[in-house]
Amino acid sequence: MASQEIETLAGALSRLPGLGPRSARRAVLWLIKRRETALPALIDALDALSQRLTECEVCGNVDTASPCAICADPRRDARQICVVEEVADLWALDRARLFTGRYHVLGGRLSALDGVAPEDLAIAPLLSRVEGGGVDEVVLAMNATLEGQTTAHYIAERLENMPVRVTQLAHGLPVGGELDYLDEGTLAQALRARRPVA
Incomplete structure (x- = not known):
């Protein structure tokens, strides 16, 4: 013992x-x-x-500075924002090195069963970022779960009347899969095949 x-x-x-x-x-x-x-x-x-350790005041990423290294990087395209559920999803996508824009972490996903409502997520700050101007595209990179797709649909509706193109990852991601567990090849294909939200 x-x-x-x-x-x-x-x-x-x-x-x-x-x-x-x-x-x-x-x-x-x-x-x-x-x-x-x-x-x-x-x-x-x-x-x-x-x-x-601190949370980025711009995107919600976890880093040792705020704004985080991604938000502070002048080489990143501020006209594109990729919306993810959790920090792990941001890290998974950024590891693929294919998305050159910036990110926004919601801090979860909508779930009536778990009592997670829109006000419990960082949706309002996302809308403020888009309303502030300079954003051309919002990529919805939610997990391919029922809750993830519900969250993506809700955000797409909120962005509907704003002058921004709303896209989402291709549905080639496995249903029930989570971004943090996918390989870079799958993530790369999903990012390349993103399409407008209907």
């Missing part, structure tokens, strides 16, 4: 997505074996991140 401190660390790691109790214990053992090098580096990185 391991000490309480080791069990506490393993328990904390096991709550991370993709890590169960066994994987967490293996990670703890790896850190213990490399406690002279890996453990201090991990502790320093976590401490620095916890002190500097």
Whole structure:
């Protein structure tokens, strides 16, 4: 039986997505074996991140500065905004390096079952960004779930009378799939095949 401190660390790691109790214990053992090098580096990185982590005031991305690196990058096309449900979706799309515009994170998706209404999401700030001018296209990159498509439809309706082209990712994405779990090839094809929302 391991000490309480080791069990506490393993328990904390096991709550991370993709890590169960066994994987967490293996990670703890790896850190213990490399406690002279890996453990201090991990502790320093976590401490620095916890002190500097912030949410971007423009798009809702998580970064160590606000505006985030994407919003502050002058090479990004401010005329295009890609709307995603969560930060993980933003990171997944940006990893593909095919979208050169900016992003907007909603912070979830509409769900009557879970009690998530439009005012619970960052839809109003998105509308303000578009109303502020300088935006030609809004790409709706919602997950291919019923709630994701409901959210996309709601946003498309809200943007209907604004002078902006509204597109969405192609429906080649698997139904029930989530952007964070898709490979770059699938994401690239979906971005290239985006089309206007009817």
